[in-house]
Amino acid sequence: MKLTAQQIDQLYLFTRQHYVEYYDLQTELVDHLANAIETEWEQNPKLTFDEVLNKEFSKFGVFGFMDVVESRQMALGKKYNRLVFQHFKTFFSVPKILFTLTMTFLLFKILKTSIYNDYIFIAICIIYFGFIFHEFYKNKKIKKVQKETNQKKWLFEEIINQYGSFSGALTFPFYIFTQVSSHAERYLSNDYWLFSVSLMVVLFGILNYILFKIIPSKAEVHLKQTYPEYKLENL
Amino acid sequence: MKNSQLYKGSLNTIIMKLLEENGKMYGYEITQKVKAITQGELNITEGALYPALHKLEAEGLLDVEIEKVDNRMRKYYKLTESGQKETVNRLSELEDFIRNMQSLVSPSPKLEF
Numbered sequence: 001m002k003l004t005a006q007q008i009d010q011l012y013l014f015t016r017q018h019y020v021e022y023y024d025l026q027t028e029l030v031d032h033l034a035n036a037i038e039t040e041w042e043q044n045p046k047l048t049f050d051e052v053l054n055k056e057f058s059k060f061g062v063f064g065f066m067d068v069v070e071s072r073q074m075a076l077g078k079k080y081n082r083l084v085f086q087h088f089k090t091f092f093s094v095p096k097i098l099f100t101l102t103m104t105f106l107l108f109k110i111l112k113t114s115i116y117n118d119y120i121f122i123a124i125c126i127i128y129f130g131f132i133f134h135e136f137y138k139n140k141k142i143k144k145v146q147k148e149t150n151q152k153k154w155l156f157e158e159i160i161n162q163y164g165s166f167s168g169a170l171t172f173p174f175y176i177f178t179q180v181s182s183h184a185e186r187y188l189s190n191d192y193w194l195f196s197v198s199l200m201v202v203l204f205g206i207l208n209y210i211l212f213k214i215i216p217s218k219a220e221v222h223l224k225q226t227y228p229e230y231k232l233e234n235l
Numbered sequence: 236m237k238n239s240q241l242y243k244g245s246l247n248t249i250i251m252k253l254l255e256e257n258g259k260m261y262g263y264e265i266t267q268k269v270k271a272i273t274q275g276e277l278n279i280t281e282g283a284l285y286p287a288l289h290k291l292e293a294e295g296l297l298d299v300e301i302e303k304v305d306n307r308m309r310k311y312y313k314l315t316e317s318g319q320k321e322t323v324n325r326l327s328e329l330e331d332f333i334r335n336m337q338s339l340v341s342p343s344p345k346l347e348f
Contacts, residue, residue: 005306028262031309032281035263061282071286075293228301229308 001041003034007049014053020065023152024227025072029065033057076156076226080164083222087210100202107198111188118184124201125177128208132170135212156226160219163211170211173204242277246287248329249279251296251314251322259300259313262288288312296321 003011011030020026036056040047047055057064091100111117139161146153163170180187180197187193215222223230253268254260260268265288266279291297296318300311314322 002305003307008307027308028285028310031261031304031307032263032285034305034307035261039267059281061280063282067282068285068289072289075286075289079293228299229310 001038001045003038008034010049011053014057015065018057018064020069021153022069022072022155022158024154024156024229025065025069027229029068072155073159076159077164079226080156080159083215084164084166084207084210087214088206091206100206103202103205104195104199107201108195111194111198112191117188118181121177121184121188121197122181125181128177128201128204129174131208131212154223154227154230157219157223160215160222166207166211170208173200176200243283245329246279246283247291248322248325250284250287250291250312251318252326254297254312254314255319255322259311261309261311291318 008030011033012026014033015026015029020029033053033056036059037049037052040052040055044052061067090096111120114120142161187197249269250265253265257268262281262284266281266284269277269279288297292299292312296315297312298315298318300313302309302311
C-alpha cells in the first residue's frame with residue numbers, strides 16, 4: 001500500500017516536531033520513513049499508520065533524528081569552510097595577489113607617513129566593526145521575516161547567512177585592534193609591526209568581503225549545487 | 236549495527252561498493268540491500284547510514300540527484316569521478332585488511348620442515 005499525499009504531509013510535520021527544522025533533511029527523512037512504512041505494511045497490513053511510524057522512528061535510537069541533523073550540520077559546515085578557503089586562496093594567486101599586496105603597501109605607506117596614523121587606524125576599526133554589525137543586523141531582520149512567513153529553511157542557506165564557524169572568528173580582530181590602538185606608539189612606529197598590522201587589516205578585510213559579499217551573492221548557485229531539489233521548490 | 240565496532244570502520248566502503256555496483260541508490264534502498272546480501276546478518280542503522288552518506292557527499296565523493304517518486308521526493312546518491320577512484324583504493328585496502336586478519340586469526344599451517 002502506498003502512502004497518500006496527506007500522510008506524506010503528516011510525515012513532514014512529524015520530522016518538524018522532532019526538531020528537524022530544515023527542509024532538505026526533512027525531505028530525505030520523510031522518504032526514508034515512507035519507504036519503511038510501506039515495507040512494514042506489506043508484512044503487517046493491520047498496523048495503523050501511527051503504529052508503524054513509531055516503530056520505524058524508534059530505529060533511529062534514543063536521540064531520534066538528532067544524530068542525522070548534527071552530522072549534516074557538520075558536513076555542510078566543512079563544505080562552507082572549504083568554500084571560504086577556496087575564495088581566500090584566489091587573493092594569493094595571480095592576478096588578485098597584486099591587489100592584496102598593493103592594498104597592504106598602500107596602507108603601510110599611509111600609516112607610516114601620516115602623523116595622524118593612530119586616528120586613521122581607529123577609523124579603520126570603526127568601519128570594520130560597523131560593517132560587521134550592519135551585516136549581522138541585516139541578516140537578523142531577513143531571518144525574522146523568513147520565520148514569520150514560514151518559509152522553508154535550507155541548512156546550507158542558513159550556514160551561509162550565519163557565516164558558519166566564522167561568526168565567532170570575526171570578532172577576534174577586536175582584541176588585536178584594541179591592543180594596537182592602545183599601544184599605538186609601539187606598534188605603529190616600528191616598520192615590521194606596521195607592515196604586519198597593515199597585512200592583517202587587509203586579510204581580515206578580504207575575509208569579510210568573502211563572507212559578506214562574494215558567497216552570499218552566489219548563494220543561489222551554491223544552493224542549487226548542494227540541493228537539486230532547490231530548483232524544483234523555487235520555480 | 237551488529238558488532239558495530241568491527242563494522243563501523245568499513246561502513247563507508249560498503250556504501251561506496253554498493254553504489255559502484257548499482258549506480259544510484261537512496262538511503263532506505265542501501266539498508267535493505269545490505270540486509271538482503273548478508274541475509275539479515277548485517278543491519279545498517281539509520282543513525283549511522285545518513286551521517287556516513289552526508290560526510291561522503293561533503294567530501295565530494297558522492298553526488299546527489301532528486302526524483303519525484305509517488306507523491307514525494309527521493310534523494311539518490313551516486314559516486315562522483317573522484318568517488319569512483321576512491322572506491323578502488325578503499326576496496327583494495329579492505330581486502331588487504333581481510334587477508335591480514337584472516338592470517339592472524341586462523342594462520343595456515345606452515346609447510347616448512
